[in-house]
Amino acid sequence: MGTNQDTLIHAIAADGQIRCMAAVTTNLVAEACRRHRTFPTASAALGRALTGTLLLGAGVKDLEKITVHFDCEGPIGNIVTQSDAHGNVRGYVSNPEADVTSMNAMGKFDVRAVVGGGTMYVTRDAGFDIGLVKEPYRGSVPIVSGEIAEDFAYYLLKSEQINSAVGLGVLMTVDTADHSVAEVAGGPEFALDRLRTAAAGGFIVQLMPGADETVINHLEKSLAITPNSSEMVHEGRSAEEMLRSILGDLDLKVLGESHPRFACQCSRERAILIISGLGSEEVADMLQKDGGAELTCHFCNELYRITGDELSAIVAVRE
Numbered sequence: 001m002g003t004n005q006d007t008l009i010h011a012i013a014a015d016g017q018i019r020c021m022a023a024v025t026t027n028l029v030a031e032a033c034r035r036h037r038t039f040p041t042a043s044a045a046l047g048r049a050l051t052g053t054l055l056l057g058a059g060v061k062d063l064e065k066i067t068v069h070f071d072c073e074g075p076i077g078n079i080v081t082q083s084d085a086h087g088n089v090r091g092y093v094s095n096p097e098a099d100v101t102s103m104n105a106m107g108k109f110d111v112r113a114v115v116g117g118g119t120m121y122v123t124r125d126a127g128f129d130i131g132l133v134k135e136p137y138r139g140s141v142p143i144v145s146g147e148i149a150e151d152f153a154y155y156l157l158k159s160e161q162i163n164s165a166v167g168l169g170v171l172m173t174v175d176t177a178d179h180s181v182a183e184v185a186g187g188p189e190f191a192l193d194r195l196r197t198a199a200a201g202g203f204i205v206q207l208m209p210g211a212d213e214t215v216i217n218h219l220e221k222s223l224a225i226t227p228n229s230s231e232m233v234h235e236g237r238s239a240e241e242m243l244r245s246i247l248g249d250l251d252l253k254v255l256g257e258s259h260p261r262f263a264c265q266c267s268r269e270r271a272i273l274i275i276s277g278l279g280s281e282e283v284a285d286m287l288q289k290d291g292g293a294e295l296t297c298h299f300c301n302e303l304y305r306i307t308g309d310e311l312s313a314i315v316a317v318r319e
């Protein structure tokens with residue numbers, strides 16, 4: 001356990017005219033990047049998407065889970081992230097080695113260059129309702145920015161008609177030989193094993209319909225000077241402090257706080273179930289040719305080795 005747990009809060013401000021969420025996600029992003037061995041730019045893209053997905057599901061009533069899928073034309077391929085009602089977050093990218101050696105004009109990771117265009121899909125699974133499974137809600141929008149945060153804002157505006165400001169940030173550092181820490185600029189110079197997720201986090205601030213002009217103006221001015229989310233987290237600000245610095249003197253009422261984590265639902269039992277679902281010939285073939293089977297979970301990169309004895313048992317059950 002790290003000394004600082006990740007935190008997610010949801011809140012209202014300005015007497016309910018603003019709905020807002022913020023999260024510190026350094027640990028869960030670090031765990032995702034460690035598991036998938038993502039290069040710096042892919043780390044930033046995955047970390048932003050994980051944080052955005054967590055924020056999107058924050059405070060949503062009856063939410064079972066939310067899945068965000070960026071189907072990208074750029075070299076990263078797919079970015080798939082998921083968060084459930086209990087703060088379990090998981091995700092992956094198709095190409096963890098997608099990377100751009102130069103930073104963009106803002107001195108940030110050039111996430112847009114690895115994402116490119118494409119489509120963003122959001123699926124919300126609601127809970128069970130009087131014995132009937134509610135239809136999942138699905139929305140999709142074109143990827144308009146590729147910087148992830150702007151894409152979440154565009155999705156909220158176009159698909160859910162909510163005017164939102166979204167900030168998502170990931171700061172990566174490299175432990176150098178003399179144990180000092182340098183901000184990583186991507187590129188071929190870094191060593192993957194010394195890459196660290198130093199800070200990650202984000203916020204979503206939403207204007208409710210009918211918000212006062214004065215509140216809107218105040219918020220716009222304040223957002224214009226708000227530091228990057230990863231900088232705020234790196235300075236040690238909590239999720240609540242991030243919202244306070246964005247909202248300035250508007251009153252803030254925190255409605256809920258939780259501690260999200262990277263967690264996957266896969267297990268050895270599930271891996272065996274998947275093999276059991278394959279055709280008899282296929283299983284017999286695995287046994288004969290490979291003497292076993294290997295399955296890797298996409299979401300967490302966990303490798304499951306199924307032994308020859310276990311395969312034999314699966315075949316035997318059917319005979």
Ligand code: ZN
Nearest residue numbers: 264266297300
């Ligand atoms: Zn898994």
